[in-house]
Amino acid sequence: MTSEGQRRGGVVGFLRSAQGWPYALAPFIPLAVALEVADASATVIFFVAAIGIIPTAALMGVATEELAARSGPGIGGLLNVTFGNAPELIIALFALGAGLHEVVKASIVGSIIGNVLLVLGAAAFIGGLRFSKQTFSPTAASVQASMLFLAGAALAMPAIFELVEGKGLPSPTAEIVDYGSTVEHLSLAVAIVLALTYVGGLVFSLHTHRDLFNPPYSDEETSFGWSVRRSVVMLAIAGVAVGVMSEILVGSISDASESLGLSEFFIGVIVVAIVGNAAEHWVAVLVAYKNKMDLAVNIAIGSSAKIALFVAPLLVAASFLIGPGPMPLVFNGFELGGILFAMLIANVVTRDGESNWFEGLQLLALYAILGIAFFYA
DSSP: OOHHHHHHHHHHHHHTSTTTGGGGGTTHHHHHHHHHHTTOOHHHHHHHHHHHHHHHHHHHHHHHHHHHHTSHHHHHHHHHHHHTTHHHHHHHHHHHHTTOHHHHHHHHHHHHHIIIIIIHHHHHHHHHHHSSOEEOOHHHHHHHHHHHHHHHHHHHHHHHHHHHHSSOOOOTTOSOOOOOHHHHHHHHHHHHHHHHHHHHHHHIIIIITGGGSOOOOOHHHHOOOOOHHHHHHHHHHHHHHHHHHHHHHHHHHHHHHHHHTOOHHHIIIIIIHHHTTHHHHHHHHHHHHTTOHHHHHHHHHHHHHHIIIIIHHHHHHHHTTSSSSOOOOOOOHHHHHHHHHHHHHHHHHTSSSEEOHHHHHHHHHHHHHHHHHHHHO
């Protein structure tokens, strides 16, 4: 075989591999841009842009991992926890700018329950089909689950305040609701406390108890051997690409939801929440299949905790500067139920440090049930 043939074979082989499949979706990026310029159907644009986000998010994840691997454990861990949920954050910021507050809140909840139920469930199920019992560190997992429980309780307080003192919970079909300055300031105060807790969690996981957290990926799973300069360049390219895809995606949500007969709530809590981090979700399942359940649990529960402790507070703060007005953390009844289930299940499944395929199946079943309920909401 010629060197050109070997090169092509290597590229094709990589795109067909477990690590390379997201990049096979790269043609959807220019296709989404072309459809947007051509003013095509909002539904088509939405789905193409949603698929186009997957390779950009995957590239951002790999660039972050490569940069982190060459920055030492302290800075590397900080890079991971900061940029790990960047695609979801970028999508939500564009939605904030468009005034889609309920879509943003739905995507927050969707990311939390998606990581705990869908990702952890799929990881436990797939891994459990190959190994009768898989184990992980209950100490590290319990710390993450406890952080998530704290965050869930805090996120529910503005909604409880509105139930008692205000106008009640929003409807799943709402787009933006004016709750008044009191609950807006309450939400900001809650966000500040959560952010400070997140900082404390960073000190705990990256310094005082570093050995318990952030189990390393193997070279086979993440390493491309990039230099620091190349990692920074690729991270910048991925950030721009995610931003372009996010703007196109968010701009088509309203028309696409009307055309499809789906609520913006369902699109936010299921579709947007999944596509923003599909590549990382796949990594969790892949490492579980390789009997690295510690890493799978860390990805699933840790990502949920980061969404609640870092992404949600940052979006609340950003809403005072971006969009039509502040976004109070007043979730609807379905979202509160989802957060409650995620909190409880995260603590239950991490208690014994073991998982099996049936436990994974149960998590997937609950996610399906919640998805059906959200569909009819």
